[in-house]
Amino acid sequence: MTEPTTIRRLYGRRQGHKLRQGQSALVEDLLPRMSVPDHGPLDARTLFGDERPLELEIGFGGGEHLAGQAAMRPDHGFIGCEPFLNGVVGALNHIRDGALANVRLHMGDALEVIERLPDASLDRLYLLHPDPWRKARHAKRRMVNHGPLDLIAAKLKPGAEFRLGTDDPTYCRWSMMIMNQRRDFTWLAATPQDFLTRPHDWPETRYERKARRMGHEVWYFRYLRT
Numbered sequence: 001m002t003e004p005t006t007i008r009r010l011y012g013r014r015q016g017h018k019l020r021q022g023q024s025a026l027v028e029d030l031l032p033r034m035s036v037p038d039h040g041p042l043d044a045r046t047l048f049g050d051e052r053p054l055e056l057e058i059g060f061g062g063g064e065h066l067a068g069q070a071a072m073r074p075d076h077g078f079i080g081c082e083p084f085l086n087g088v089v090g091a092l093n094h095i096r097d098g099a100l101a102n103v104r105l106h107m108g109d110a111l112e113v114i115e116r117l118p119d120a121s122l123d124r125l126y127l128l129h130p131d132p133w134r135k136a137r138h139a140k141r142r143m144v145n146h147g148p149l150d151l152i153a154a155k156l157k158p159g160a161e162f163r164l165g166t167d168d169p170t171y172c173r174w175s176m177m178i179m180n181q182r183r184d185f186t187w188l189a190a191t192p193q194d195f196l197t198r199p200h201d202w203p204e205t206r207y208e209r210k211a212r213r214m215g216h217e218v219w220y221f222r223y224l225r226t
Helices: 021-029 044-048 064-072 085-098 110-114 136-141 146-155 169-180 206-213
Strands: 054-058 077-081 103-106 122-128 156-166 185-187 219-225
Touching (some): 054 110, 064 077, 064 122, 103 110, 110 146, 146 156, 169 185
Antiparallel strands (some): 185 219
16 A cells, blocks of 8 residues: 655644633643744754753643653653644643643644654654544554654654554554554564553553543554664
C-alpha cells in the first residue's frame, strides 16, 4: 500500500463540552504563559531559557501522562501538542496543581511544532492512543505513516526513544507493519510481555483505564532511534 508523505490536516472537533468559568480563566490566564510561540524556530533555550533535554507528546488527551513525565524529570523540557481545547484545559489543571514550570503547550497540529525544532533535538517522543481511523480508506490519516515518521525520525536524537501506545487491534497491527518497514527504529521488545506490560515510567491515563474497564488489551511499544 502506498503511504502519503505527510499529514497536513486535523480531523475532528476542536471543543467538546462548554468550559466552566474556572476553566475559561485557565485558558485566559495560564495558557498564554505556557504556550509554544506561534512563529519561528524552536529549541530548548527559546522555550525554557536554557539548554535542557526536550521531550514531546503528540495528542496528550487530558494531560495526565504529560504532567506525570514532567514531574518525574523537572530538568527536562516537555512540549505537549493537542488540538482539542478541553484536553488543553485538562493539561492546564495538571500544570497548575503540580506547579510544573517545564511544560509548554500547543493547541493545534503537532507536526507544525515538530517541523520547527532542530534535527536531532528530541530525547523522547510520545504518541499514546492516537485516533485509529479504523476504516481502510482513512488509513492515510493515521499518525503512524511514513511521512510523519520521517519527520519524527529526523527530530529524534540517535538513541532517543519513540513510545507508542494503543488499545485498538487494527492500529496495533498497522503500527507493527509500518514500523517493521523502518530501518531507522529498533523495537525494544524481546518477548510479548515487553509490550503487554506498561513500563514503570509510563504514567497511566484516563483513556487507558477506560480501555481496560471495557476489556481492551493495551499495547506499549518502545522504539529506539538508530
